[in-house]
Amino acid sequence: MVxxxxxxxAREAAGTGTDRIGGATxxxxxxxxxxxxxxxxxxxxxxxxxxxxxxxxxxxxxVVDGDEVAVLPPVSGGCS
Numbered sequence: 317m318v319x320x321x322x323x324x325x326a327r328e329a330a331g332t333g334t335d336r337i338g339g340a341t342x343x344x345x346x347x348x349x350x351x352x353x354x355x356x357x358x359x360x361x362x363x364x365x366x367x368x369x370x371x372x373x374x375x376x377x378x379v380v381d382g383d384e385v386a387v388l389p390p391v392s393g394g395c396s
Contacts, residue, residue: 320386
């Protein structure tokens with residue numbers, strides 16, 4: 317199982333900031349999370365960056381037990 321960490325809009329869409337999910341690749345982990353959390357979460361994934369253990373990752377990258385997969389949606393805001 318990997319640790320899935322969700323930030324900002326991903327956390328809001330999922331209703332949690334962390335979970336444990338099985339999978340052999342980043343893509344498998346995200347597919348399982350999408351089924352678990354639904355369409356709003358899947359929509360957030362479309363614009364998010366994904367990191368594994370603090371490094372940018374692609375869906376085909378392998379993961380092993382204990383890895384941390386982080387979903388980082390774009391952040392907006394700032395001064396007007």
